Structure formats: structure tokens, C-alpha cells
Amino acid sequence: MPPYVFVFAAYLIGSLSFAVIVSRLFGMADPRSYGSGNPGATNVLRFGKKAAALLTVLGDALKGIVAVAAARMLGLQGEWLALVAVAVVVGHMWPVFFRFQGGKGVATAAGVLFALDWRIGLATLLVWMFVALVLRISSLAALLAAVAAPIACYLLLPGQPAIFGAVLVIAALLVQRHKKNLLNLIAGKEGRIGEKVAPPKA
Numbered sequence: 001m002p003p004y005v006f007v008f009a010a011y012l013i014g015s016l017s018f019a020v021i022v023s024r025l026f027g028m029a030d031p032r033s034y035g036s037g038n039p040g041a042t043n044v045l046r047f048g049k050k051a052a053a054l055l056t057v058l059g060d061a062l063k064g065i066v067a068v069a070a071a072r073m074l075g076l077q078g079e080w081l082a083l084v085a086v087a088v089v090v091g092h093m094w095p096v097f098f099r100f101q102g103g104k105g106v107a108t109a110a111g112v113l114f115a116l117d118w119r120i121g122l123a124t125l126l127v128w129m130f131v132a133l134v135l136r137i138s139s140l141a142a143l144l145a146a147v148a149a150p151i152a153c154y155l156l157l158p159g160q161p162a163i164f165g166a167v168l169v170i171a172a173l174l175v176q177r178h179k180k181n182l183l184n185l186i187a188g189k190e191g192r193i194g195e196k197v198a199p200p201k202a
Helices: 003-014 018-025 041-046 050-073 078-093 106-116 118-135 138-156 161-177 179-187
Strands: none
Touching: 003 050, 003 078, 018 041, 018 050, 041 050, 050 078, 050 106, 078 106, 078 161, 106 118, 106 138, 106 161, 118 138, 138 161, 138 179, 161 179
């Protein structure tokens, strides 16, 4: 089977928006209709249902793990494995099944990093957790984790330029998707983890 088929399959896997799927299962409003409008775990948490938010983050992370792990088991390496890693994140951000209205890709990117090398995933996760627990600002945690990811990759996986390139592209996409959050951070208007909103009735 041609390698590009696996890249396309990874995009389709990424296009499964668990924030929307889980919200429908829980009888909640579409996460794109309230709060930040982002179909991700942080915004689902704003609805007030922690179980739904947890399932969302686990589902989104699992997409990245499954796509990369399956590609590796099927023999993809180097540039093709790197393309699979990027494709699943792109699918999450611009999902074909949900009118290309996707999330910011943090959980899916985390899954990809763990699948590529658990040490890179752990290092990045620790950065996210430290910032999130201390400052309770999800977007800032995501931005700093995105910066940390390619640094960790460079240090832990020397001599693998394709994988480093994929992690660098994913980090750049994460920063780009958080552009509005970055502006809010500068203006001091960014919301904190756990803040609830009054979402519309589902």
C-alpha cells in the first residue's frame, strides 16, 4: 500500500473531533457555540462537566498515539512517519467531518509526541502541567509546551531531521492556532482553567 494512503488515513483519524462527539453523547451544547468557541477539552470543561472534558482530552490524545504507532508498526519511517505525525494534527485542527472547524491540537500533539518518543512526550507534558498548575492558564501552558517540544526532540533524538522537522511544524501550528490567546495574554484578558460560562442549551 502506498505510504501516502497512511498519511491520508492519519488526517481522517485526526478529523474525529472528540469535543463535539463527546458533547453530543452527554447531551451538551456544541463546544463551538460557547466560551472560546474552540472544540477542545478546556472549552468543554467550561460547560461544567469534568467527565466530558476528560473523555475529550483522552480521545484527542489517543488519535495522535494511534496514527503514529500504527504507521510505525506498518513500517513507515523517516519522512513518511513525519508526515503522518503532522497529518493527524492537521486533521484535528481542520477536520473534514466537521466543516474544517477544529481545535487547537494540544492533546493530539501530545499523543503524537508520546508515540514518537515517550521522553519527548513526557518532557513536554511536564512543561504544560507546571504552567497549568501554577498559573492556571491553559493557552500559556500550551504555548510554552509547544516551544519546549522541538527543543526536547533536538536533544533526545539527534540525527533524525525528519522527526525534528515534524515536531517543529506541529509546534508552529500550535502557536499559530493560539494567536488569539497570545493577544489576550498580552492584554491580560485570557481566561483561566476551570472558569465556567453560561453555554446555550443543547
